[in-house]
Amino acid sequence: MEEILVQARKVAEEAEVFSVASEETQVYFEANRLKHLQTKQQASMALRIIRQGRIGYAVTTNTDDYPNLVDNAVETAQFGMTAKFELPSANSYPQVEVFSADAELVPVEAMVTLGEGLIAAITGHTAGIICEAEVTRGVVSVRLMNSRGGQAEYRKSYFSLGMEGNLTRGTDMLFVGDSASSCQPMLEPGAVADNILQQLELARDQALVPTRSMPVVFTPNGVASALVMPLLAAFNGKTVLEGASPIGQKLGQKVFDSKFELWDDPVVAFQPSSRPCDDEGVPSQRTPLIEGGRVTSFLYDLQTAAMAGTRSTGNGRRGHGGLPTPSPSAFVVAAGSTTFDEMVGDIKEGLVVEQLMGAGQGNVLGGDFSGNVLLGYKVENGKIVGRVKDTMVSGNVYRVLKDVAAFGREARWVGGFLQTPHIYCPSISVASKG
Amino acid sequence: MLIENAAQELAELVRRGDADYIEAHLEESQASYMVYRGRELESVGRSEAIGGNVRAMVRGGWGFVSFNNLGDLRGRVDMAVRQAGMVGSEASQLAAVSPVVDRVSAGVDRDPVTIPLAEKKQVLDEYNEIIWRQPEIQTSNIGYSDGRKHTIFLSSSGSYIEQERADINLRVAAVAARDGDIQQAGLSMGSRGDLAPVRQLHQEVERLSRQAVELLSAPKARGGEYTVVLDPVLAGVFVHEAFGHLSESDFIYENDRLRELMALGKQFGSRELNIVDTATLPGLRGSYKYDDEGVPAARTYLIREGKLVGRLHSRETAAKLKEKPTGNARAINHRYPPIVRMSNTFIEPGAVSFEDMIGDIKEGIYAKNWYGGTTSMEMFTFSAGEAYMIRNGKIAEALRPVVLTGNVFDTLKNIDAIGNDLDMNQGGGCGKGGQMPLPVANGSPHIRISRCLVGGN
Known part of the structure; x- marks a missing residue:
C-alpha cells in the first residue's frame, strides 16, 4: 500500500489507497437439509488520485499489479470530476465495537447445528414446509491511507442467520422468512425462529380484502420493503444537490408527522453496518435526519459536501x-409508545403488511410505492383473521408519513440497514x- | 498468462482429488465504466480482477472455495473436498456429459474495454446534451459499463474449456420536475461487446427525455382489473420474471409439492403459447457455447402449444429429476458457484397484428417498457416505464407509469392474443441468489392479457 501511494504521488497531486480483504464462511441448507459449505477469500485495492485537479480511479483484485493500477487511474483522471475536496489528514476516530474474536472462532459444526435447530423449529410447527437457510460468519479488514497523512484501519466481524420457508x-404458495445479523456470534435461532413461527400462525387462514382505502400497519419488515427506499434516495446529499430530492429545499421545515424521528447511526455497538470511519477516512457520527417531523440534515461524502458548501457527514461509501x-x-x-396489539385492536377493517414485493x-x-x-394479514374488528x-x-411515502397514527413501542433491526418499530x-x- | 499456469496446476490437482467430482474456474477480467449524474461525468473508472474457485462434490454434498490469491491451490482443493465431505450424506448425482476440450473466442472485432475512454465518452456526452436540451429536465442519469472476461473451466472428468466474452451495458434516464413533482423515463440497452448498437440511440434518447416531461401532466391509472396489452419489452420481462424463474429446476427439484404444480404435460396457456429458452442464438447477451459446468448450450422449449414441456437444469437438477441437462448452470463470476439461470428467454411470435389486438378493447391499458420486475414464483409484479389508456380500440391518453401484478398461472391462461412482432430486449441483467446482474436477454411479440391487476389510485 505504501509503495502504491509513493508511485501515485509521482504522477498526481494527491492520492489515496483503500484496501479491503475478507474471509467468509457460509453454510447453506436447501430443502430442509444441509447442502453447501462455502469459503470465500477476497481482496481488492483501490486507488483514487487527484491529477491536474481531476479525480482518477482504478481498482484491482490483483494486488501485485500496482503499475497498471496507477496507469489506469491516470487515464481516467483525464475525464474525472474536478476534485472540490481535500482528503482528510490525520483524524481521531470514535471507539466503535465492531469486532468480536468469538465470531471468527465459531466452528462450522456449530453453524450447522444452528441452522438445523432453526429448521427443526419451523418444520416441527408446520408440516410440509420447505426451508432454505443460511448461516454466515466472516471478517473484513479495511485499511486506508492518503497523501495528506490520513490513515485508518479496522477489523469487523459479522455473523448472520437467515431463513425462507x-x-x-x-x-397456493405461502412465503415466510426472517433474518438477523450481528458482529457477535449467534448461538440460538431466537428471534428469527419466533418471528417466522408468528408469521405461520397469522397466515394459517386466508381472508379477502375489498378494493378501497383502509388503515394499514407496516411491521418492521414491511417498513423496510415498502417505505424506506424513497427516503434513502431523498436524504442522499447527491440527490439533494441535483435538485431531485422532494425534500431538498425543505431543510428545517416540517414535512413529516411530528412523531417521526429518523437518524443515521454508524456507531451502534456490534451492528454490522457500524464502523469507526467511512470509506474516505472521515470519522463516523450520528446524523439526525428528521426531528419532530422536521428535516434536519442530509447525508454527504467529501466531494458532494464540498459541492454543496457543507461538511461530510462521514457517509462516503x-x-x-x-x-x-x-x-x-x-x-x-425512533420507537413510539403503542404496541402492535393496540394497533390491530384499533382497526375495524384493515391490513398488516409484513412483506411488500416490488x-x-x-x-x-x-x-411513490406500489407493490x-x-x-x-387482514384485520377485522380488532383481530387478525388471516392472510x-x-x-x-x-x-406515496410523503403523504403516508405526514399523518401517522402511531409508531410501535419496540424497534427491530431488519435487513442489516434499518432499525424501526411498526408504523400504523x-x-x-x-x-x-x- | 497467470490463469493458464494456475489452470495447469489445478487440472492435475482435481484429477487426483478425493471426491466424486471436482471442477475449477479461473477468471481474469477487465472492465471500464462511466456514470453521469446530471451534466457531469461523476464517476469514471477502470477495474481488473483475477481469481478462481474450486467446487467439489462428495456423497451429494457440495464444498466451494473462492479466492483472488492464486497461491496454495492444493490447499484450496483440499478445503473444498473437506467441506463437501462434511455436508454429503447420500449418493452424488450428476447428469452425464461428455468431457469437452475447446476454446471459444469473444467474437468481437474490438475489445470494448480497450477502446479509449475518450471515444466512449463522446457518445455519452451527445446523449446527455440531448436530454438537457429539453425544458423542465431536472437531472439525467447515464451509466455505461463494458467488460471483457477470459475464463477457464476444468473438471475431474477431463473437461478443459477456455472462453472469452465481452459485454456492454447502457442505461439512460431523464428526470423531469415541476412544482415538486418528479417523473422519470429511461432506456436500457446492451450488446455482446459491439459498441455500434449503443452509439446509435440519439432518437430514442430524445424521445425518452420528452416523455419524462410529458409524464408530469399525465394522470395516474385508476387501480383495478383491466385488459392489458404489453409491448415486446415488457412482455419479455413478464416471460422472464413470471414464468422463466419457475422453470429453473433448483426451485423445485427437492420440493415435491412444487414439482406437482410444475408437472410436465400440464396445460399452462392457450395452444398459441410457446416459450423458449436458448443460449444458442448469436449476438444475444444471454448466449454462450458452454455453461459454467461445461455443458453445451441447448434450445429448450419450456411451453409448447400451451403445455409445460421442459425446464432449465444444472447437471445436478437434471440427474435428480431424470431429465436431460440443458446447459443452464451459470455463475456471475468466480466468487459464486454456478446455479440454474435463464439465458435468452422469449415467447415465440403468433399471428395477431397490433391493430387487431387493441381493436376490440373498450377500456384497457397499453403498458410499455420497463422499470423492473420481481417474482415470488406464484405472484409477480412488474412495472411499466410508459403506459396509455386504450379506449374504443385506440391508444388514448398517457398515464403515469403503472405497476402490474398477478398470479402467474392465472395470467398465463389469460393471455388471449399473441402478436406477430417478436423483438428481443438486451438491457439490464438478472438477479438471483445474490448473483446480479447476470447478462440475459428476453423477448416477446405484443401480447394481450384479459384480466390483469393494475396498481393505482
Whole structure:
C-alpha cells in the first residue's frame, strides 16, 4: 500500500489507497437439509488520485499489479470530476465495537447445528414446509491511507442467520422468512425462529380484502420493503444537490408527522453496518435526519459536501468497488409508545403488511410505492383473521408519513440497514382481486 | 498468462482429488465504466480482477472455495473436498456429459474495454446534451459499463474449456420536475461487446427525455382489473420474471409439492403459447457455447402449444429429476458457484397484428417498457416505464407509469392474443441468489392479457 501511494504521488497531486480483504464462511441448507459449505477469500485495492485537479480511479483484485493500477487511474483522471475536496489528514476516530474474536472462532459444526435447530423449529410447527437457510460468519479488514497523512484501519466481524420457508398447497404458495445479523456470534435461532413461527400462525387462514382505502400497519419488515427506499434516495446529499430530492429545499421545515424521528447511526455497538470511519477516512457520527417531523440534515461524502458548501457527514461509501458516494450506514426510526396489539385492536377493517414485493419499482424519487403483498394479514374488528392474497398496496411515502397514527413501542433491526418499530397508517389505497 | 499456469496446476490437482467430482474456474477480467449524474461525468473508472474457485462434490454434498490469491491451490482443493465431505450424506448425482476440450473466442472485432475512454465518452456526452436540451429536465442519469472476461473451466472428468466474452451495458434516464413533482423515463440497452448498437440511440434518447416531461401532466391509472396489452419489452420481462424463474429446476427439484404444480404435460396457456429458452442464438447477451459446468448450450422449449414441456437444469437438477441437462448452470463470476439461470428467454411470435389486438378493447391499458420486475414464483409484479389508456380500440391518453401484478398461472391462461412482432430486449441483467446482474436477454411479440391487476389510485 505504501509503495502504491509513493508511485501515485509521482504522477498526481494527491492520492489515496483503500484496501479491503475478507474471509467468509457460509453454510447453506436447501430443502430442509444441509447442502453447501462455502469459503470465500477476497481482496481488492483501490486507488483514487487527484491529477491536474481531476479525480482518477482504478481498482484491482490483483494486488501485485500496482503499475497498471496507477496507469489506469491516470487515464481516467483525464475525464474525472474536478476534485472540490481535500482528503482528510490525520483524524481521531470514535471507539466503535465492531469486532468480536468469538465470531471468527465459531466452528462450522456449530453453524450447522444452528441452522438445523432453526429448521427443526419451523418444520416441527408446520408440516410440509420447505426451508432454505443460511448461516454466515466472516471478517473484513479495511485499511486506508492518503497523501495528506490520513490513515485508518479496522477489523469487523459479522455473523448472520437467515431463513425462507415455502409452503405450497395446490397452486397456493405461502412465503415466510426472517433474518438477523450481528458482529457477535449467534448461538440460538431466537428471534428469527419466533418471528417466522408468528408469521405461520397469522397466515394459517386466508381472508379477502375489498378494493378501497383502509388503515394499514407496516411491521418492521414491511417498513423496510415498502417505505424506506424513497427516503434513502431523498436524504442522499447527491440527490439533494441535483435538485431531485422532494425534500431538498425543505431543510428545517416540517414535512413529516411530528412523531417521526429518523437518524443515521454508524456507531451502534456490534451492528454490522457500524464502523469507526467511512470509506474516505472521515470519522463516523450520528446524523439526525428528521426531528419532530422536521428535516434536519442530509447525508454527504467529501466531494458532494464540498459541492454543496457543507461538511461530510462521514457517509462516503464505496459500493461495488467504485468511487465513494453518499450512502446511509443504518437508518434508525425512533420507537413510539403503542404496541402492535393496540394497533390491530384499533382497526375495524384493515391490513398488516409484513412483506411488500416490488415496491421499489415505481417512481422512487417522487416517493411513490406500489407493490404486491407477498405476506400480509387482514384485520377485522380488532383481530387478525388471516392472510391476504392478490392484493396491491399503493401510496406515496410523503403523504403516508405526514399523518401517522402511531409508531410501535419496540424497534427491530431488519435487513442489516434499518432499525424501526411498526408504523400504523390511518389510510392507504388497497386494490384486490378479492 | 497467470490463469493458464494456475489452470495447469489445478487440472492435475482435481484429477487426483478425493471426491466424486471436482471442477475449477479461473477468471481474469477487465472492465471500464462511466456514470453521469446530471451534466457531469461523476464517476469514471477502470477495474481488473483475477481469481478462481474450486467446487467439489462428495456423497451429494457440495464444498466451494473462492479466492483472488492464486497461491496454495492444493490447499484450496483440499478445503473444498473437506467441506463437501462434511455436508454429503447420500449418493452424488450428476447428469452425464461428455468431457469437452475447446476454446471459444469473444467474437468481437474490438475489445470494448480497450477502446479509449475518450471515444466512449463522446457518445455519452451527445446523449446527455440531448436530454438537457429539453425544458423542465431536472437531472439525467447515464451509466455505461463494458467488460471483457477470459475464463477457464476444468473438471475431474477431463473437461478443459477456455472462453472469452465481452459485454456492454447502457442505461439512460431523464428526470423531469415541476412544482415538486418528479417523473422519470429511461432506456436500457446492451450488446455482446459491439459498441455500434449503443452509439446509435440519439432518437430514442430524445424521445425518452420528452416523455419524462410529458409524464408530469399525465394522470395516474385508476387501480383495478383491466385488459392489458404489453409491448415486446415488457412482455419479455413478464416471460422472464413470471414464468422463466419457475422453470429453473433448483426451485423445485427437492420440493415435491412444487414439482406437482410444475408437472410436465400440464396445460399452462392457450395452444398459441410457446416459450423458449436458448443460449444458442448469436449476438444475444444471454448466449454462450458452454455453461459454467461445461455443458453445451441447448434450445429448450419450456411451453409448447400451451403445455409445460421442459425446464432449465444444472447437471445436478437434471440427474435428480431424470431429465436431460440443458446447459443452464451459470455463475456471475468466480466468487459464486454456478446455479440454474435463464439465458435468452422469449415467447415465440403468433399471428395477431397490433391493430387487431387493441381493436376490440373498450377500456384497457397499453403498458410499455420497463422499470423492473420481481417474482415470488406464484405472484409477480412488474412495472411499466410508459403506459396509455386504450379506449374504443385506440391508444388514448398517457398515464403515469403503472405497476402490474398477478398470479402467474392465472395470467398465463389469460393471455388471449399473441402478436406477430417478436423483438428481443438486451438491457439490464438478472438477479438471483445474490448473483446480479447476470447478462440475459428476453423477448416477446405484443401480447394481450384479459384480466390483469393494475396498481393505482
